[in-house]
Amino acid sequence: MTDKVDILVVGSGPAGSTAARFAAQSGASVKIIERRSTVGVPVRCGEFMPSDEEILNMFPKLKDMSEIFDMPEELHCLETYGIDLIDPSEKVVRLDFKGYTTDRDRFDQHLAKLACEAGAEIEMNDMFLDCKDNIASTSKGDIEYKVLIGADGPGSRVAQSIGLQRNQNPYPAVTAQVKGDFEPCTKMFFGGIAPGAYGWIIPKDGRANIGVGFAPKFAKDSTSAYFKKFIESHDLKVEGEVYGKYVPSEGPIPKTVSGNAMVVGDAAGQVISVNGGGIPLSLIAGRICGQTAGRAVNEGASLQEYEAQWRDIMEAPLKLAAFNKKLADMFAFRSDTTTKMCMSILGKRRMGNLIRCKRIFP
Ligand SMILES: Cc1cc2nc3c(=O)[nH]c(=O)nc-3n(C[C@H](O)[C@H](O)[C@H](O)COP(=O)(O)OP(=O)(O)OC[C@H]3O[C@@H](n4cnc5c(N)ncnc54)[C@H](O)[C@@H]3O)c2cc1C
Incomplete structure (x- = not known):
């Protein structure tokens, strides 16, 4: 029937x-x-x-x-007040950007x-x-x-x-939950740790959502290898399963x-x-x-x-x-050095524009 x-x-x-x-x-x-x-x-x-x-x-x-x-x-698990954009040498640019985690x-x-x-x-x-x-x-x-x-x-x-x-060309990304107290500010890590995209720590209440995404065209390693490197370098202890999916x-x-x-x-x-x-x-x-x-x-x-x-x-x-993502692929994501250089040239205001889907250059 x-x-x-x-x-x-x-x-x-x-x-x-x-x-x-x-x-x-x-x-x-x-x-x-x-x-x-x-x-x-x-x-x-x-x-x-x-x-x-x-x-x-x-x-x-x-x-x-x-x-x-x-x-x-x-x-609303946690209200957050900012986003830290972190370059490969750990230099942080903090954007005021309110949101919440769920x-x-x-x-x-x-x-x-x-x-x-x-x-x-x-x-x-x-x-x-x-x-x-x-x-x-x-x-x-x-x-x-x-x-x-x-x-x-x-x-x-x-x-x-x-x-x-x-x-x-969707990107693979993996995510998991960790326990701990984290500042109410999302952290995005750029460079070889997550080539062509970023790794993240997104705070929740007494826990955080963590993960890594990357562009296959820049990757030298497997998804699980990038994820392992990311959690080891931030001393994160995963609770439960790790799940992956593609991102357009x-x-x-x-x-x-x-x-x-x-x-x-x-x-x-x-x-x-x-x-x-x-x-x-x-x-x-x-x-x-x-x-x-x-x-x-x-x-x-x-x-x-x-x-x-x-x-x-x-x-x-x-x-x-x-369009901005294509520019980043062409100029920023080629190596840790170019990522650092581009983030420094862009500075806080233009990186804020980038995150908010606005023009970065007039
Ligand atoms: C790792 C990762 C982290 C992300 N983080 C964020 C974030 O922090 N904030 C944010 O805004 N966005 C984030 N996104 C993007 C966000 O998750 C998606 O944009 C959002 O889920 C899109 O919703 P949707 O309903 O279109 O698709 P989905 O949420 O993917 O829902 C699609 C549904 O369709 C079902 N389905 C698929 N195929 C079939 C089928 N053949 N028959 C029946 N059912 C089917 C699936 O099981 C699923 O339930 C992230 C994505 C990933 C992968």
């Missing part, structure tokens, strides 16, 4: 749950399918969220942010709960395989849909099935709509290339995607509204970040 639904969402990450929540608010029937057995588990994220002020600074065209960014107090498993579960409260249904352990003629084949059977939303992360199978470009590194894919299907979040490359941040973007684009899907089902609206609206808010800053 073929299941039938107005809007099928693949993936229960922040993009999928947010899209499902706003699609369900339109009265359409919405189903999320998720290949994992528990939403948000395991955690494969640095778990850092910028403050509302910083998000608006990056995306000034964003409106009505509180309905997507107001998170319950218990999801537990991504509980964070994603909260967003999925909001989607279900709005009327969406969620099916766990169900993997999207392919789609044709408005029918998705999944590991649990076929589902007929009017609109399909691919929120299935960086290696999006939905994008591939609907003929959209998948993320090119080249900005948004050229098109995010194909026929009656859309991709959103990491699947669409909606990630800030210079720092790998993607949670806020998946919430912003997720809302637009869900609202557009609802209007398409109820009023016959074009899905191109989604493409136009998210690009209006996010495309210019994301393209600038991708």
